[in-house]
Amino acid sequence: SQKIEQNSEALNIQEGKTATLTCNYTNYSPAYLQWYRQDPGRGPVFLLLIRENEKEKRKERLKVTFDTTLKQSLFHITASQPADSATYLCALDVSGGYNKLIFGAGTRLAVHP
Amino acid sequence: DGGITQSPKYLFRKEGQNVTLSCEQNLNHDAMYWYRQDPGQGLRLIYYSQIVNDFQKGDIAEGYSVSREKKESFPLTVTSAQKNPTAFYLCASSIQTGTYEQYFGPGTRLTVT
16 A cells, blocks of 8 residues: 655754755655645645656745655755744645545654744 | 635534534635544545535545535535544645645544543
């Protein structure tokens, strides 16, 4: 079965540093991968989408890479701020582009002043 | 003010009772989804609908039912057959199925005792 792994331990970093979160998957070749941000008690908010033929995507301070050989995506937040503290979820399309997603459990990021 | 609304925010029910969770969107999206989120786990897909009057089971549909009589509305009924109904329920929508971001509602926390 498809499996998505995100680091279950919280990531603690100092303000201004770059946060790097990892998403590993097995047993599937997704057409694309998405990253979402979720704050406690709230619904996830979409951040970035990267397709299988794209190596890297950027949006402001965010960068996502997608290595289909390693079956891994890395999510980077540069110049991190305390307001970036949240749980970040990765999600894979498992329906060949029909938007049926499987979500990882998420990694909690805490940015300290 | 466009978006997805879910009501109520918190819901309490006694075991053995069916309960219906509301989800409404005014984004003119064709596709709608229901997810369940438990502590330490990723979002799991319950049901999804690509178009009015059509819906498909997700990965954990047992004990749940849905309807899609209007484009804007996708209510979820948690039946007494659902063995562990206490969870955080999230509704989402996307323009259509395909490579599109999903927009999430604020969620309903259901507690069954």
